[in-house]
Amino acid sequence: MNIKLKLARVAKNLSQQDLADQVGASRQTIGLIEKQRYNPSLNLCLGIAKALDKTLDELFWETDHE
Amino acid sequence: MSKTFMNMDERNVQVAGRVIAIMYLITILALNAAVIYRQIVLGQDFHDMEDIASILTFNSLFLISALLYFGAVTIRNLKISTLLMGYVGFVVLGSLFTYVKYNVFGDANLSLAQLLDKLFIIASICGLIVIFFTLFSILGKRRIDKALDD
Numbered sequence: 001m002n003i004k005l006k007l008a009r010v011a012k013n014l015s016q017q018d019l020a021d022q023v024g025a026s027r028q029t030i031g032l033i034e035k036q037r038y039n040p041s042l043n044l045c046l047g048i049a050k051a052l053d054k055t056l057d058e059l060f061w062e063t064d065h066e
Numbered sequence: 067m068s069k070t071f072m073n074m075d076e077r078n079v080q081v082a083g084r085v086i087a088i089m090y091l092i093t094i095l096a097l098n099a100a101v102i103y104r105q106i107v108l109g110q111d112f113h114d115m116e117d118i119a120s121i122l123t124f125n126s127l128f129l130i131s132a133l134l135y136f137g138a139v140t141i142r143n144l145k146i147s148t149l150l151m152g153y154v155g156f157v158v159l160g161s162l163f164t165y166v167k168y169n170v171f172g173d174a175n176l177s178l179a180q181l182l183d184k185l186f187i188i189a190s191i192c193g194l195i196v197i198f199f200t201l202f203s204i205l206g207k208r209r210i211d212k213a214l215d216d
Binding site for chain 1: 076078
């Protein structure tokens with residue numbers, strides 16, 4: 001589970017559908033990214049990062065202890 | 067970020083592409099199986115299924131050409147020796163298939179002399195195939211190089 005992405009989305013008070021609409025994806029795709037069942041393209045990662053006002057590192061970088 | 071055709075996002079396109087590729091493979095295999103079934107079990111003449119054979123042949127030709135053109139297969143350096151080896155391979159395979167087609171599945175038993183007569187046709191068709199593939203790989207390489215230059 002990509003908890004960082006989920007927390008950032010919730011902190012912005014956005015539903016999966018809201019975020020999906022902003023980045024031009026489907027709700028299912030956002031859900032699958034959060035569950036780490038789909039690897040998004042760099043373009044989609046950038047779109048999500050911009051929509052949530054975060055950097056790619058803050059949303060997608062994994063440290064060793066994660 | 068805009069959605070594509072039919073509101074598909076990148077994941078939908080990816081999944082659809084994968085499913086289409088698998089279904090394409092199954093269709094081609096099923097067509098091959100149908101040809102073999104009709105020849106061996108039903109005993110039909112191979113002339114009765116030239117339509118399927120044509121579809122399979124042109125499909126394979128265009129599939130390989132498209133793979134080369136769109137960069138699915140990257141050929142770094144086209145060497146004359148590689149092309150020649152490919153050509154010889156095609157001619158050998160073509161001769162083998164023609165021999166099997168006439169002597170195993172067909173009624174006419176081709177002699178070696180008759181096969182040699184057909185060798186000219188096989189060599190010409192194989193030459194065209196190699197030129198066709200080479201042309202598409204060059205065009206594909208140019209297309210990517212142009213995109214890199216822009």
